[in-house]
Amino acid sequence: MTVNEVSMMTGVSIRTLQYYDKIDLLKPTGYTDAGYRLYDENALERLQQILLFRELEFPLKQIKRIINSKDFDKVKALEQQITLLEMKKEHIENLITLAREIKSLGVKTLDFKPFDTKKIDEYSERAKASWGNTSEYKEFESKDKDRTEPQRQELMSDMMSIFVELGKVKAENMAPESNQAQTLVKKLQDFITEHFYNCSDTILAGLGKMYCTEEFTNNIDTQAGDGTAAFTAKAIEAFVKGKV
Secondary structure, three states: OEHHHHHHHHOOOHHHHHHHHHOOOOOOOEEOOOOOEEOOHHHHHHHHHHHHHHHOOOOHHHHHHHHHOOOOOHHHHHHHHHHHHHHHHHHHHHHHHHHHHHHHHOOOOOOOHHHOOHHHHHHHHHHHHHHHOOHHHHHHHHHHOOOOHHHHHHHHHHHHHHHHHHHHHHHOOOOOOOHHHHHHHHHHHHHHHHHOOOOOHHHHHHHHHHOOOHHHHHHHHHHHOOOHHHHHHHHHHHHHHOOO
């Protein structure tokens, strides 16, 4: 879709889409021969995520950090948005009911409760805190703040090499529960802990589920071989269960 079509479909102005491109929040998928921006379904999905976080009044810089994070949980984000929108819906319905009562009974209806947005504000703040105030994120910020972009890319390359090793184990028809696979899962966990944040078994289990999402599966399988992402997820599941 062209930038104009995306704007018409979403209600987001062309200028805003151009700004999102400028700050690397939402890059176009490609360009026409004339240089106009083009967006595919993945870009539109990302735009939807951005708009949902805007409903929670996140600043754009923080939205970019959240949805670029390897720990980004799309299901969690949607659940929060559904709850927030339901609360806003109830708020609006209460205001409509009050307005109808005033129309019917006159201004003597002195009920200000429907104007109270305290619950919505409190939920919004809790949702924000769940994305930015964890000890893991603070640790990540501390470790990452002085890194250059080439250093970050090198770390990503080093971590991907672990997935490549897992891909080789899979290619040799070894089971996710095999010693070789389990050793590499421990290596992955230790790598994340050393360079990013404390990767507890709980967090590791969450990462395993995330590796099965389309975006991460495509990236891992492209570089480490078809089926590596799913194999890694099963190996992580076995690793975590083995500690219970």
